[in-house]
Amino acid sequence: SVFRKIDDELFDELEEALIRGDVGVTTSSRLVEELRRQARVRGLKNGDELLPLLKELVAERLGSQVAPLNLNEGGLTVILVVGVNGVGKTTTIGKLARHLREDRGMKVILAAADTFRAAAIDQLKVWGERAGVEVVARAEGADPAAVAFDGVQVAKERGADVLIVDTAGRLHNKGHLMDELGKIARVLGREVPGAPHETLLVLDATTGQNAIQQTKLFKEVAGVTGIALTKLDGTAKGGVVVAITDTVQVPVKFIGVGERLDDLQPFDPKQFADALFSE
Amino acid sequence: MFESLQERLQEAFKRLRGKGKLTESDVTEALREVRLALLEADVNFKVVKSFIARVKERAVGQEVLETLNPAQMVIKIVYEELVTLMGGANVGLTMADRPPTIIMLCGLQGAGKTTHAAKLALRLKKEGKKPLLVAADVYRPAAIKQLQVLGEQVGVPVYAEGDQVSPVDIAQRAFDYAAQERRDVIIVDTAGRLTIDEELMEELRQIKERLKPHDTLLVIDAMIGQDAVTTAEHFHGKLGIDGVILTKLDGDTRGGAALSVREVTGRPIKFVGVGEKLDALEPFHPDRMASRILGM
Ligand SMILES: Nc1nc2c(ncn2[C@@H]2O[C@H](COP(=O)(O)OP(=O)(O)OP(=O)(O)O)[C@@H](O)[C@H]2O)c(=O)[nH]1
Ligand SMILES: Nc1nc2c(ncn2[C@@H]2O[C@H](COP(=O)(O)OP(=O)(O)OP(=O)(O)O)[C@@H](O)[C@H]2O)c(=O)[nH]1
Ligand SMILES: [K+]
Ligand SMILES: [Mg+2]
Ligand SMILES: [Mg+2]
Numbered sequence A: 001s002v003f004r005k006i007d008d009e010l011f012d013e014l015e016e017a018l019i020r021g022d023v024g025v026t027t028s029s030r031l032v033e034e035l036r037r038q039a040r041v042r043g044l045k046n047g048d049e050l051l052p053l054l055k056e057l058v059a060e061r062l063g064s065q066v067a068p069l070n071l072n073e074g075g076l077t078v079i080l081v082v083g084v085n086g087v088g089k090t091t092t093i094g095k096l097a098r099h100l101r102e103d104r105g106m107k108v109i110l111a112a113a114d115t116f117r118a119a120a121i122d123q124l125k126v127w128g129e130r131a132g133v134e135v136v137a138r139a140e141g142a143d144p145a146a147v148a149f150d151g152v153q154v155a156k157e158r159g160a161d162v163l164i165v166d167t168a169g170r171l172h173n174k175g176h177l178m179d180e181l182g183k184i185a186r187v188l189g190r191e192v193p194g195a196p197h198e199t200l201l202v203l204d205a206t207t208g209q210n211a212i213q214q215t216k217l218f219k220e221v222a223g224v225t226g227i228a229l230t231k232l233d234g235t236a237k238g239g240v241v242v243a244i245t246d247t248v249q250v251p252v253k254f255i256g257v258g259e260r261l262d263d264l265q266p267f268d269p270k271q272f273a274d275a276l277f278s279e
Numbered sequence B: 001m002f003e004s005l006q007e008r009l010q011e012a013f014k015r016l017r018g019k020g021k022l023t024e025s026d027v028t029e030a031l032r033e034v035r036l037a038l039l040e041a042d043v044n045f046k047v048v049k050s051f052i053a054r055v056k057e058r059a060v061g062q063e064v065l066e067t068l069n070p071a072q073m074v075i076k077i078v079y080e081e082l083v084t085l086m087g088g089a090n091v092g093l094t095m096a097d098r099p100p101t102i103i104m105l106c107g108l109q110g111a112g113k114t115t116h117a118a119k120l121a122l123r124l125k126k127e128g129k130k131p132l133l134v135a136a137d138v139y140r141p142a143a144i145k146q147l148q149v150l151g152e153q154v155g156v157p158v159y160a161e162g163d164q165v166s167p168v169d170i171a172q173r174a175f176d177y178a179a180q181e182r183r184d185v186i187i188v189d190t191a192g193r194l195t196i197d198e199e200l201m202e203e204l205r206q207i208k209e210r211l212k213p214h215d216t217l218l219v220i221d222a223m224i225g226q227d228a229v230t231t232a233e234h235f236h237g238k239l240g241i242d243g244v245i246l247t248k249l250d251g252d253t254r255g256g257a258a259l260s261v262r263e264v265t266g267r268p269i270k271f272v273g274v275g276e277k278l279d280a281l282e283p284f285h286p287d288r289m290a291s292r293i294l295g296m
Helices: A008-020 A025-041 A047-063 A089-103 A120-131 A144-158 A175-191 A210-222 A240-247 A269-276 B005-017 B024-040 B045-059 B062-066 B070-085 B113-126 B143-154 B167-181 B198-211 B227-238 B257-265 B286-294
Strands: A077-082 A108-113 A134-136 A162-167 A198-204 A226-230 A252-256 A264-266 B101-106 B131-136 B185-190 B215-221 B243-247 B269-273 B281-283
Touching: A008 A025, A008 A047, A008 B045, A025 A047, A025 A240, A025 B024, A047 A240, A047 A269, A077 A089, A077 A175, A077 A210, A089 A108, A089 A120, A089 A162, A089 A198, A089 A226, A089 A252, A089 A264, A108 A120, A108 A144, A120 A134, A120 B143, A134 A144, A144 A162, A144 A175, A162 A175, A175 A210, A198 A210, A210 A240, A226 A240, B005 B024, B005 B070, B024 B045, B024 B062, B024 B070, B045 B070, B045 B257, B062 B070, B070 B257, B070 B286, B101 B113, B101 B198, B113 B131, B113 B143, B113 B185, B113 B243, B113 B269, B113 B281, B131 B143, B131 B167, B167 B185, B167 B198, B185 B198, B198 B227, B215 B227, B215 B257, B227 B257, B243 B257, B257 B269, B257 B286
Parallel strands: A077 A162, A077 A198, A108 A134, A108 A162, A198 A226, A226 A252, B101 B185, B101 B215, B131 B185, B215 B243, B243 B269
Antiparallel strands: A252 A264, B269 B281
């Protein structure tokens, strides 16, 4: 290949690539500043060496926070799944239930605490069937906190290892809906010490900079402990999570790569950084 | 949160003014603030580039160089250009000369298609029409049930054949059913799909081929980031869309997608979704959207 010298144009190109991947202007320019510095320190001369270095920087940011699912060893683990509308909460729960049951041999119960959206309960029941786990539900319109409460009781009765609670999609700027979420979390905490042990925020990889605000507010109200980044099988890169780990500090734990039961993968920072710059 | 663009521009010009009379390159320098603001609002990278070029052309005219308040002048130009780009006035649904009018919704997963099918049905019903909703998503778990529940809520019948039938056939028979039942608007809900899913994109093409909709509407989530352009380009390129519904604008996203989608397809945004309730549908207003994108 032709030798490419390191110049401003090259740094600009790399910054563009980051912005195109939804990393956002602020974090992108910060990353490129760091890239400039490191390139200088390491005495790099060949332009081809910049991209691998930038990928390293991105992966480092994401990877310093890689964390496994929080489990309540020896007791009932409660996982609360939250997020804005349509991001993939219910689908991710189906996939996660299969993973915990089949790959980790756990007994899993699902609670259908989205009692608001049309046919949300039926949708979760289909996923429960696919994953081979029981679904606790009440009628549409029931109090979601009451369904969460039921879920805990059934999970205890069955001697389950994990209870996963599905919640209705809600926009983070809607105070009353966020209060309702806080209430669900409190009920869970009252019934099981330390619950929810994991509050998974589901983010859609096509989302732009708004995902930062989503993370901030859901963290405030529900104490988000991990992110599941869905729809990475599409053309979107989901780079906003780089900005999120930069400012809000919540680790990405899973990625969704399709609509089937086994389309859930553990988050891999290096692979993610590679994909961020692909094509 | 964001500083307002107005303040940022004022800062920039104050800095530049210190050197004396404003020059063309000073304006270019100040426009970097506009670029940042648009990128923060999720306007697509390429779209920002061409937009800034257009604004610059107008801004380096004497009006900005000579004025006492260049920041205000730049804002005015940016705002006007945004409004123009997003299509000036509002555009409604295309109604057939001879009923039935056929509307097909398409888009990525979770964008709001099913909800907006029901919202459109309610709106048309209130206008005295007799809509029919068609359940052509046979993939998503409980998608048909979802549409049926929503149909009931708005008091509009739903044509469904279960999930073991091809959506193309469902659409075809729904057309016959509508004629028989004298329904004058047909609204087809389709499954969410990725633009790189050739098989499912082909399915949409076939539905479109059979039904020849008067309005093929791309439903797009206002929170979408840089991918808005790819999504819009592909749906328009592979299928051909007539308009857009921008959903979930009741959130706090700036909604830069509006600009991107309009720029790459040239098709109007016809409606915006502003809530989960079925009457939360409004006509699109370019001027309001421009203010929103700029954080004004
Ligand atoms: N391609 C792709 N589609 C996904 C993925 N995860 C979820 N989906 C799809 O996204 C759409 C929305 O998924 P849901 O699980 O219903 O999302 P939700 O967050 O529960 O939605 P609400 O409950 O309405 O807020 C469905 O069509 C899913 O099949 C993914 O990883 N990849
Ligand atoms: N806040 C808000 N939520 C909306 C709006 N439109 C739709 N939703 C919600 O977004 C989620 C997804 O909506 P759907 O209508 O199921 O989306 P879809 O495009 O049909 O999804 P798929 O069929 O899975 O591709 C649901 O929770 C809806 O209630 C809106 O304008 N505002
Ligand atoms: K991708
Ligand atoms: Mg759901
Ligand atoms: Mg749908």
